Amino acid sequence: MSRRFFGTDGIRGRTNTAPMTAEMAMRVGMAAGRHFMRGNHRHRVVIGKDTRLSGYMIENALVAGFTSVGMDVVQFGPIPTPAVAMLAESMRADLGVMISASHNPYFDNGIKLFGPDGYKLSDADEMKIEALIENGDIPLAEPANIGRARRIEDGRGRYIHFVKSTFPAHLRLDGLKVALDCANGAAYNTAPTTFWELGAELVPIGVTPNGININQDCGSTAPQLLQETVVASGADIGIALDGDADRLIVVDESGAIVDGDQIMALIGTSWAARGTLRGGGVVATVMSNLGLERLLGDKGIPLVRTKVGDRYVLEAMRQGGYNVGGEQSGHMILSDYATTGDGTIAALQVLAALVESGRPASELLRQFEPVPQLLKNVRFAGGKPLEAESVKAVIAQAEKELEGIGRLVIRPSGTEPVIRVMAEGDDGEQVKRVVDRICDAVAGAAAVNA
Template identity: 65%
Template sequence: MRKLFGTDGVRGTANIHPMTADMALRIGAAVGRYFRREAGGVHRVVIGKDTRLSGYMFENALTAGLTSTGMNVLLLGPVPTPAVGLMTRSMRADLGVMISASHNPAEDNGIKFFGPDGFKLSDQAEMEIEALLAAGVEPAQAQHIGHAKRIDDARFRYGERVKSSLPRDIRLDGLKVVLDCANGAAHRTAPEVLWELGAEVVPLGVSPNGRNINLGCGSTQPQTAAEAVVAHGADVGICLDGDADRVIMIDETGSVADGDQLMALLAGRWAKAGTLTGNALVATVMSNLGLERHLADQGLRLERTAVGDRYVVERMRAGGFNLGGEQSGHIVMSDHATTGDGLMAGLHMLAAMVETGKPASDLLTQFTPVPQLLQNVRFAAGQTPLDSPPVQAAIRDAEAALEGKGRLLIRKSGTEPLIRVMAECENEPLLNATVTEVAAAVEAATS
């Protein structure tokens, strides 16, 4: 079992274990030793980050740990997470590192790793790195210590790659787009890309100060962007998160559409064009039952995975599928990227508007969702509320009540100290009752 890594790397509050400078240095040394399998030769790692204040601290600590094992470090500065996957491959690096806590508040931070193929590491690789970390890492001899260098054009390289995912004849002339960058990693790249393609951009969340990432903005708080879409008479809104690997869309009326609706749109378009491999979409257990039914009506399958975009990607690679994602807005288009890419997915939505001439409200209402309710319960370090007999009994009762009418999903978050209680059911009183009862039992177990 992994103890340090969660569903998306290592994450926590800055300066509290495990997200301390000392631990980042040790992690850097361990992962450097893991990927520097033989002495001699040239070994390199690319490091990107979002706009959190603690990013400076972790960038320096990781650089120290990596160079101590002989890795040469290429510092990309603030770039979206998908840019790190891209640059790891294009620069023939042995390893890619992204310093980000994604959609979490500014006081949190995290470290995500990409292998030389640009894909996130497997559970097995993370367990082996944890074993190295526990055993301690022998540093390189003085003559083999690595060096560090800043790469100034990473965001431009990424921007060109994102644009190249669209047909060359697609322009966004005449589209007014509210673009919320969450004061995060894409605050410069995303507005530039949309402007270069011809869109009129109304920018939000483009003034990071190290402490305001995801604060009242971005994909987890799209209300400000929704109001701006209506106020500016915009055609559509795009909300990214702090590291720009997820996106939430807003139509011209200010209505918010999640990743399920966007995946449904892309899957249908790709299927009609004959480019959806395997006639399937890969999504997690959190995706709405309405999406699954919508795909089935078109003769398409929904392949479900555990929560986490890297599990989506693993299933896509194993099955040869080229489209997947999460309800939260991670959209993975493996013909163009190795991980979720919010900006790229948003651009493909805009391309659909251009090609069909339809408004965003039509394109982002692909199916009627089955009523879904999610309640989060926070727990303290060391607590295991799901092991409580009363909680187990409440879960059994809820499952029995929902049998044949809906589904219940209980899981521990891999990125925050939360128990997520989610249910789907077309009988809304039953839905509310089951979620409330299970969440209450979980909360009681944390008291």
């Protein structure tokens, strides 16, 4: 049975358009609250959000839903996604909720749910909540048992204290100039405070949210402003988070972008060298560069690949006992410290390595030479173009060409009618030819089915 509302990272969509409406948010609160009312204790949910204007509407609707079934609500206001996961566990809550559409524009929003252990919900839990949303007659609490709501103002402070505890106690950031882009999002207060308290000289950008400027020409998905700021200010390094601060992209002192693959390479190899890499390997998705796999392999560290999505990375990490994983896009999961991706914690690991090495970021963070990689998207109107015999034949030929010298990853998008075609290999021109041939075949098959 396919899921109707939940995607790979909660429920997400354009605000005031189904499913991201106030009515749906209230229904989610009722269904999730009822599903997690287990045992005889007083039940509690913690709610955080990013800085989107629609967060007020979604939050109030969720509060109404949760309290209507008898669950108490603790509201933190704007706070990073990983903070919600951490606080759900530390406050012994039955459920954690983050209201965010991550790196999407302000007009989108989303609802992410975390269980009492701080981990994102399993597919089974999401399916049961969906069933209640769609079909269930959700029992409401008796009048005397309706939940209460309260706002806690020190949620940010609790998270800052926790994040700082992950930074090596013998190190400081004194003398380090850091350009920090918080995407006008959830970490606009927590990240600058964290780095400042550890001694860094900050050049902050993206720290003046107004409800509609989240991720707008800033943050990890639009790092151009950070690149310019690093060079213009003479910063030693640039750190870019996304709207809910679970993603990290770094810019070195020359203004060059450092993606998640290089960050995983740095953390994975440094942890292996000091004997703290658990599971014996690193977990990444099928999109991570072949250069990362080769570097780790040369050091005897296997790279375990998963489907695209940080939830699949985390599942593989938990199953195999790994403590380092992530995505090329910048989601970094360091399970020694967090139950979900945390851009600030990952950034602190990078800064610690920078301080200890005494080397410039451009040297330290160039762990491997990326293999030429090309990704193109083909939009289609209907049908299943990947099942066409003509497309299968072209793909088979491409796989034969790249065997032993490259990789091919072809997958349908999980959120839109798009086929994503990615190839990589030592010969950039060959990679381009392969991708173009497959895209042409997919487009041709799609046209036939249109």
